[in-house]
Amino acid sequence: MKFQAEYRDLVAAKKLQRAIGEIVTQPWTIMEVCGGQTHTIVRYGIDELLPDEVELVHGPGCPVCVTPLELIDKAIEIASCDDVIFCSFGDMLRVPGSRHDLFEIKASGGDVRIVYSPLDCLKVAEQNPDRTVVFFAVGFETTAPANAMAVWQAKKRRIDNFAVLVSHVLVPPAMESILSSPNHRVQGFLGAGHVCSVMGYEDYEPLATRYQVPIVVTGFEPVDLLEGIYRCVRMLEQGKIGVDNQYARAVKREGSRVAQGLIKEVFEVTDRKWRGIGTIPHSGFRLRSEYERFDAEQRFAVGDVQVRESSKCISGMVLQGIHKPHECPAFGKECTPEHPLGATMVSSEGACAAYYNYGRLLESHQPSCSSTLAGKPAIVPLPTD
Amino acid sequence: MKFQAEYRDLVAAKKLQRAIGEIVTQPWTIMEVCGGQTHTIVRYGIDELLPDEVELVHGPGCPVCVTPLELIDKAIEIASCDDVIFCSFGDMLRVPGSRHDLFEIKASGGDVRIVYSPLDCLKVAEQNPDRTVVFFAVGFETTAPANAMAVWQAKKRRIDNFAVLVSHVLVPPAMESILSSPNHRVQGFLGAGHVCSVMGYEDYEPLATRYQVPIVVTGFEPVDLLEGIYRCVRMLEQGKIGVDNQYARAVKREGSRVAQGLIKEVFEVTDRKWRGIGTIPHSGFRLRSEYERFDAEQRFAVGDVQVRESSKCISGMVLQGIHKPHECPAFGKECTPEHPLGATMVSSEGACAAYYNYGRLLESHQPSCSSTLAGKPAIVPLPTD
Amino acid sequence: MPPIADFDQMSCPTPRRQHERVLLGHGSGGKLSADLIQRVFLKELGNDVLSSLEDSATLALGSLEPAVDDARSGPRIAFTTDSFVVKPLFFPGGDIGKLAVFGTVNDLAVVGATPLYLSAAFILEEGFEIELLRRIVISMRHACDQAGVTLVTGDTKVVDRGKGDEVFITTTGIGLHAANHALSIRNARPGDQIIVSGTIGDHGMTIMSTREGIEFETALQSDTAPLNDLTRAMLDACPSIRVMRDPTRGGVSSTLNELATASNVGILLDEASIPVRPEVHSACEMLGLDPMYVANEGKLIVVVAEQDCQSLMKVMKQHPLGRDAAVIGNVTADHAGMVVMRTLVGGQRVVTMLAGEQLPRIC
Amino acid sequence: MPPIADFDQMSCPTPRRQHERVLLGHGSGGKLSADLIQRVFLKELGNDVLSSLEDSATLALGSLEPAVDDARSGPRIAFTTDSFVVKPLFFPGGDIGKLAVFGTVNDLAVVGATPLYLSAAFILEEGFEIELLRRIVISMRHACDQAGVTLVTGDTKVVDRGKGDEVFITTTGIGLHAANHALSIRNARPGDQIIVSGTIGDHGMTIMSTREGIEFETALQSDTAPLNDLTRAMLDACPSIRVMRDPTRGGVSSTLNELATASNVGILLDEASIPVRPEVHSACEMLGLDPMYVANEGKLIVVVAEQDCQSLMKVMKQHPLGRDAAVIGNVTADHAGMVVMRTLVGGQRVVTMLAGEQLPRIC
Amino acid sequence: MCLGIPGRVVETFIEHDVMMGKVDFGGVFKQVCLNLTPDAEVGKYVIVHVGFALQVIDESEAEKVFEFLQHMDDLQELRAGEEDANVEGAP
Amino acid sequence: MCLGIPGRVVETFIEHDVMMGKVDFGGVFKQVCLNLTPDAEVGKYVIVHVGFALQVIDESEAEKVFEFLQHMDDLQELRAGEEDANVEGAP
Numbered sequence A, B: 001m002k003f004q005a006e007y008r009d010l011v012a013a014k015k016l017q018r019a020i021g022e023i024v025t026q027p028w029t030i031m032e033v034c035g036g037q038t039h040t041i042v043r044y045g046i047d048e049l050l051p052d053e054v055e056l057v058h059g060p061g062c063p064v065c066v067t068p069l070e071l072i073d074k075a076i077e078i079a080s081c082d083d084v085i086f087c088s089f090g091d092m093l094r095v096p097g098s099r100h101d102l103f104e105i106k107a108s109g110g111d112v113r114i115v116y117s118p119l120d121c122l123k124v125a126e127q128n129p130d131r132t133v134v135f136f137a138v139g140f141e142t143t144a145p146a147n148a149m150a151v152w153q154a155k156k157r158r159i160d161n162f163a164v165l166v167s168h169v170l171v172p173p174a175m176e177s178i179l180s181s182p183n184h185r186v187q188g189f190l191g192a193g194h195v196c197s198v199m200g201y202e203d204y205e206p207l208a209t210r211y212q213v214p215i216v217v218t219g220f221e222p223v224d225l226l227e228g229i230y231r232c233v234r235m236l237e238q239g240k241i242g243v244d245n246q247y248a249r250a251v252k253r254e255g256s257r258v259a260q261g262l263i264k265e266v267f268e269v270t271d272r273k274w275r276g277i278g279t280i281p282h283s284g285f286r287l288r289s290e291y292e293r294f295d296a297e298q299r300f301a302v303g304d305v306q307v308r309e310s311s312k313c314i315s316g317m318v319l320q321g322i323h324k325p326h327e328c329p330a331f332g333k334e335c336t337p338e339h340p341l342g343a344t345m346v347s348s349e350g351a352c353a354a355y356y357n358y359g360r361l362l363e364s365h366q367p368s369c370s371s372t373l374a375g376k377p378a379i380v381p382l383p384t385d
Numbered sequence C, D: 001m002p003p004i005a006d007f008d009q010m011s012c013p014t015p016r017r018q019h020e021r022v023l024l025g026h027g028s029g030g031k032l033s034a035d036l037i038q039r040v041f042l043k044e045l046g047n048d049v050l051s052s053l054e055d056s057a058t059l060a061l062g063s064l065e066p067a068v069d070d071a072r073s074g075p076r077i078a079f080t081t082d083s084f085v086v087k088p089l090f091f092p093g094g095d096i097g098k099l100a101v102f103g104t105v106n107d108l109a110v111v112g113a114t115p116l117y118l119s120a121a122f123i124l125e126e127g128f129e130i131e132l133l134r135r136i137v138i139s140m141r142h143a144c145d146q147a148g149v150t151l152v153t154g155d156t157k158v159v160d161r162g163k164g165d166e167v168f169i170t171t172t173g174i175g176l177h178a179a180n181h182a183l184s185i186r187n188a189r190p191g192d193q194i195i196v197s198g199t200i201g202d203h204g205m206t207i208m209s210t211r212e213g214i215e216f217e218t219a220l221q222s223d224t225a226p227l228n229d230l231t232r233a234m235l236d237a238c239p240s241i242r243v244m245r246d247p248t249r250g251g252v253s254s255t256l257n258e259l260a261t262a263s264n265v266g267i268l269l270d271e272a273s274i275p276v277r278p279e280v281h282s283a284c285e286m287l288g289l290d291p292m293y294v295a296n297e298g299k300l301i302v303v304v305a306e307q308d309c310q311s312l313m314k315v316m317k318q319h320p321l322g323r324d325a326a327v328i329g330n331v332t333a334d335h336a337g338m339v340v341m342r343t344l345v346g347g348q349r350v351v352t353m354l355a356g357e358q359l360p361r362i363c
Numbered sequence E, F: 001m002c003l004g005i006p007g008r009v010v011e012t013f014i015e016h017d018v019m020m021g022k023v024d025f026g027g028v029f030k031q032v033c034l035n036l037t038p039d040a041e042v043g044k045y046v047i048v049h050v051g052f053a054l055q056v057i058d059e060s061e062a063e064k065v066f067e068f069l070q071h072m073d074d075l076q077e078l079r080a081g082e083e084d085a086n087v088e089g090a091p
């Protein structure tokens, strides 16, 4: 694929690796905000390519991870209703609520469906006029215009058997929340490329100034990440603050005015709870009153679900970059991707799952010392088919 | 089973067989009205036990057989509706409509269920409040109190999602219709025992007088049939007319006043079409106006279904005793129990099916000459399980 | 007045039209099933072994060279498969797991083989309770132990909720022929005696008693049982047995009709001699069914030469699964392809193959 | 601040809780499947043959006396079963019938046996169109012809509409081992090379392209094919092959993880050498999937000693089904039980077994 | 038509204001509506059709067919005696 | 978060008053909403997320990282030259 294969190039990666090594003179801690970037880093072993001085910490940039437990429970309650078709992006289905996940609801008879796009839900709604189609509208700013479009179209096309369970979160308030935490260790950020495709990066400039950090808007391919890290290290080494844009092929300073307009038409800013972190002021979207009849929380009166998070899970610390996943005592034990205890183990972009899946089990860059694992194999050889 | 085993006794049967042989002096044609009696006759080979002088012809006494084609088509139309649960006695499911039978509707997605009793439908209706449960209320007088009870209860218990598709027929008008036909050959009747359990046999007395025939109300076990035939032959030989009651253990002259009262509460007499015979005045029941909201024909507006019967089928003649099933050119060829052309091939009490199933294929009392069948076996040996 | 039919030209039943969709009756073990097998499976896949339609295929396994079809070169194995879709999963006297093991064991046993190995493939519906699955699997273990077979390979698939029905199990079995028995459904000869190993209809009426809309209370139990120990004893005592078959779906009638057709003989039954439990009899009367068409899961139909009949009966009656064995009729040269029954009251009737499903008769 | 984990005590993943119901993931071929097999099937039914969990069971068929477990006394046969529940029934490059034949043929082939006989059990949903059934059966005939196997026994059941899904097919196969190959998933040794016989993920992504809510247009075709001719050629040329396996459900990752565990070795892969069709790559990118977890139906994973690798590769590349064969990695003594991949950009990652189902990632 | 079989009432109860009963059909038990047969009591036999008792069986009437057969036997013996006696002219 | 992949617009059309397009992702085609990218024309590349094009890819910007890498190579050669020359004091 054009605009992709060339960014997965070994030679280019090696050049950037060397370039980073050449300019770094002291330890730096950089947070990639976005779960997609975390995914790339662990999928390609990019942190192994970095000099010891550069430490990456994984931010709260996965909507699956940060969707609060009570909202998962609400989703589960709604999906359990008889006349509901509950639609969701695939990776939300395995997120554990207090007792169940959406897969289990499906197994118990709930009509839970995976969709690729929010617009697909409108088709489903039109095809099932006597049932209510509820879409689990999670996401960061990137997904907001798509979700807004679905609601806007539903109103325009009078598709009244459609509703959304909104859990929209915003990146800049989360970054600010991290930066204002007394324990934070983040010295520079890789900004979330696709969020900025939509929103631009004007909002990041005051943040950079206020907290005196460099922010490099970065793409998602290995070469993007390495270049983003290179730029960020260079700024750190040079003592520069401000916003740089590595992902200029897809990000303009002002973002997409069309997308922003659509978001504003449908959504307004609100306080939001983040799983593992807590409520962050002005950090999310909710439906505007003109669209409130599409609000599943109102339609299904699931307003006050009470939940309690696992006391073991330190995903809040992980999401803020204070701890790494393998520092959690439950990591790889009670908490695995099959049986996640916290949300960061669920999504493949969640920091814990990424660490688990891509072998951060042992904090070693060499897998050769992993023989402690081999004692009692847990994986049964399957006659696969 | 008490009141059953003793009526299937070889010695008793042989005695009656001999007794009939002893009193008969000339040919007599007797019609058993009821399909249940036909079933017993062929299942036990009773006609083989009779002297050549006694010929049995099989009457129109199977509700499955005589339910008119348009009503089957209406049933099919209703059963095809999305929100309908269509309940029926088992043997109605295979009756062919103009194009389909109810089994095929089930296979195409219709919710068609077999019930043992009409009262079961009320349970189904209560369990499925958002669907309409339609019961195919076929039957002679015997079944009428049960069906009436279901409707009466539905009204009383306000089970509004229940309706009945009524195809109730009455025996005496059918007998009269046969007797008044110029071609008829019937000299004596075996009256339908269970019909008389409900209705008594007072209504048969004027018939016997008007048409100068003996009528013997008869039960359903082999010994019952043989005794009924004995009594009928004796009356014929003695030139007696009138109504005799072989089945006194279950039939009183006045029948069941309770049952009759229930029928009258819910039903009123109407003209009815009989499959293969045509419309017979005052030969059926329909719902009284107080119960018309339970009438599925009205609720589903299936008033004017147009149909055409197979031109080959002579089931009308068969039902009137004018022809025997094997005299039909389609019998055993185009028309078999798996692929019935006419209704009398469908129900196991239907005269054609009875003949087919119990080997009347060759009109021989000795099956030994059936080798013409063996040429090309049509039955594949199945590895049954 | 229409012409009288010409009986000389009377042909076997020709379906007026062929169904375009699968109906429940296509799975009944009766004529519709036979029709589907003939029209679709044998037409497209037929070969000598498959088309023989024995309860198990018999295969000669030589070394790879010389040719596999050299029937003398290696051991003769029996090979059979069945899917089990019974509802309810647990019923008086058994469960789907037991049935799945014994059903396949019996198909091996009735062709004279010693059942050795089973495979089991599970199709699970999403949402099925794992605890129930465990109970079924434990029951299969007990059944394997009881029948002396080993389950050596398996498979598990999961289908979306609403696309399956809790659990379906397909078992496939391999057995070894001990000697060159001449058992085949084609072997019945006039004069042979027909034995049933016990009461008929127990399994089918037990299942029927749980069926929604029909259900009734009874102490009846399914007869599901492994027949290989009985068949082994029978074949040891009487190697000349001509036919053995387990009258499962479609009941005794269907098995006997298949037999009459395949061997091109007639069969004459004596209704009074057919063993039927009182509860089976009563339940059949209540629903208007005929026990001759009701499924059995632990019974045999055996055809044996007249001279060996009494000694065989003795062996059978000594075995717990043959205690109620009875001679129910004999094979005739007359009326080839037909099964005729002498009724309780001395009449006769033809016992046909089940058409579609056996339906409760109400009227 | 929580304590840092004690890595010396780090144990293998212990499920926090066990699911009480069957989930779709239990059929995914990944860890949930393994968990179900371990907890229910092996726990209750385990025996030496079943628990070996090879693609086919290997059975020694002697005469009945002496004892059957005398592995030397008769021919060694391979025995395997699989249910096929694929949707859609017809897809680019194949259909459920073809898959049902080739799937079982391949499980026989990869244990080194010559596939000979198949059984097929059909579970039909009431209402299924008989014409579609016919098309499937015809396709099975062609597939049998192509693979050189004979379908010798079968079964048909019909379930109520809404209790099944058109048609499920369970095939069971018998094959004959030609010689004493040492093939086993336990045989990989450090230094061995790992070969894949062609591009990965073709079947799974073809099926995914038709999935409601996900569907996309592509010229992709399923790779479903009978591998027995290829495996025969490979074994003839290179009898020392250590392991063969067809990476079906759960994909190459699951097969390699099973292999690493069963042989207690490490596996080191080179991402750049893994053959992936551009369309498979693109579709995976679009949905956030990894082709390593996507099912194949006509591919082999082969482990071979280093010294035989090049000659084997030559044989494979001459076969139409091995044209795109590639060495994708090697077996190591290090990190036993783990599969590690050297990534395109020179990093490393552990390739784990699929947890549940692979879900389209959107965010 | 009208499949009806005899069974013994073993229990009666009221459901939805209607008299119901449990009936024993030779070891098979089924709930049956007894509303049409007010005389049905525990221990009595009823004829049941589609879940409704139609009539209580009149046990003394039930005997009559067998009395009649017995009577026929007697006649037969009588006649046999007559034949033995070779008497003509008997009806 | 926010899986986005590049694809080439091969067709545009209007559905429910919204601009839609068919996008080629390396041989895999999917319908995509182009409403947010009014500049998307047939032949252009867009970044697509959950069925929505977010931006038209700026092809000249896309080159820059490679220009930068090229530049690094030049520097490297330069530096290598310097090293060869064994010149000290370079920054």
Ligand code: SF4
Binding pocket: A312, A313, A314, A315, A316, A318, A325, A328, A329, A330, A331, A332, A335, A336, A340, A341, A342, A343, A344, A345, A346, A352
């Ligand atoms: S490993 Fe699991 S329990 Fe620990 S922080 Fe991550 S998600 Fe929470």
Ligand code: SF4
Binding pocket: B312, B313, B314, B315, B316, B318, B325, B328, B329, B330, B331, B332, B335, B336, B340, B341, B342, B343, B344, B345, B352
């Ligand atoms: S055999 Fe068939 S066509 Fe002929 S009269 Fe009977 S039902 Fe009609």
Ligand SMILES: [Mg+2]
Binding pocket: A383, A384, A385, D055, D106, D107, D245, D246, D247, D248
């Ligand atoms: Mg395999």
Ligand SMILES: [Mg+2]
Binding pocket: A383, A384, A385, C154, C155, C156, D081, D082, D083
């Ligand atoms: Mg398998």
Ligand SMILES: [Mg+2]
Binding pocket: A384, A385, D082, D103, D104, D106, D107, D248
């Ligand atoms: Mg396979």
Ligand SMILES: [Mg+2]
Binding pocket: B383, B384, B385, C055, C106, C107, C245, C246, C247, C248
């Ligand atoms: Mg069998």
Ligand SMILES: [Mg+2]
Binding pocket: B384, B385, C082, C103, C104, C106, C107, C248
């Ligand atoms: Mg069987």
Ligand SMILES: [Mg+2]
Binding pocket: B383, B384, B385, C081, C082, C083, D154, D155, D156
């Ligand atoms: Mg079978």
Ligand SMILES: [Mg+2]
Binding pocket: B383, B385, C055, C056, C080, C081, C082, C104, C107, D154, D155
């Ligand atoms: Mg079988």
Ligand SMILES: [Mg+2]
Binding pocket: C125, C162, C164, C165, C166, D163
């Ligand atoms: Mg279900």
Ligand SMILES: [Mg+2]
Binding pocket: A383, A385, C154, C155, D055, D056, D080, D081, D082, D104, D107
């Ligand atoms: Mg297999």
Ligand SMILES: [Mg+2]
Binding pocket: C163, D125, D162, D164, D165, D166
């Ligand atoms: Mg379906």
